[in-house]
Amino acid sequence: DQQVKQNSPSLSVQEGRISILNCDYTNSMFDYFLWYKKYPAEGPTFLISISSIKDKNEDGRFTVFLNKSAKHLSLHIVPSQPGDSAVYFCAASEGNYGQNFVFGPGTRLSVLP
C-alpha cells in the first residue's frame, strides 16, 4: 500500500524550460512534505519543504505547490538546468519534528542541453 506515489518514473525536459514533478498521497494525516534530490552514489539531499498550512513555497528556481483537497503536490523547476538532472523524491509525514517520513518511489529528471 503506497501512501506516497510518484506516477512518472522519468521525465525529460529541455534546458531553460520548466520541469514539473508530481506527487500524490493517500494518507490525509500527512501535513508536512519535503522534496529531496539524489545524484548517483550519493545520499538524498533536501531541496524544499511545505507545510499543510500553505499552498505554495518558493526557493529560487524551485517552487512547491500543495493541493490538500486533491492530496497532490508538485515541484516546479524554472528554468531547468543540466545540473538538475537527478532523481527527485517526494516525502510526507505527520508533523515536521522527529516524525517518520514516507518516501515516494522517485522521478528521474533529465535536463537536456
Next chain:
Amino acid sequence: EAGVAQSPRYKIIEKRQSVAFWCNPISGHATLYWYQQILGQGPKLLIQFQNNGVVDDSQLPKDRFSAERLKGVDSTLKIQPAKLEDSAVYLCASSTPDPGTGELFFGEGSRLTVL
C-alpha cells in the same frame, strides 16, 4: 560541519552470511534513522532512534535485522543471515532536535549486494 558518515560504502556477501553497517550522525543530532532503498524504489524506514531509544522499528525484519545506538551517537545495523532480497542501499540519516524544516541529513549510503 561534518556530514553523516557511513561505512562501508560497498559490501558483497553470499546469502546466509552476516554484514554490519556503521553510521556516525551529525554532531548534536538526537534523531537517527536507518532506511533501506531497493533499486527503483524510494527509501523505506527500517528503524528510528531518539538518542539511544527506539522510536519506531515497526518495519524492521527483526528475525534477521538488528540495530543499536550506543550512547546515543554512533549506530550499527546488522543483517544475519542475509537474503537475496536484502540487496539494497542502506541509508543512515539524522535530524536536529530543533523544529525547522524537518530536514533529514543523509549519508552517502552503504550498497549491499547479496549473491
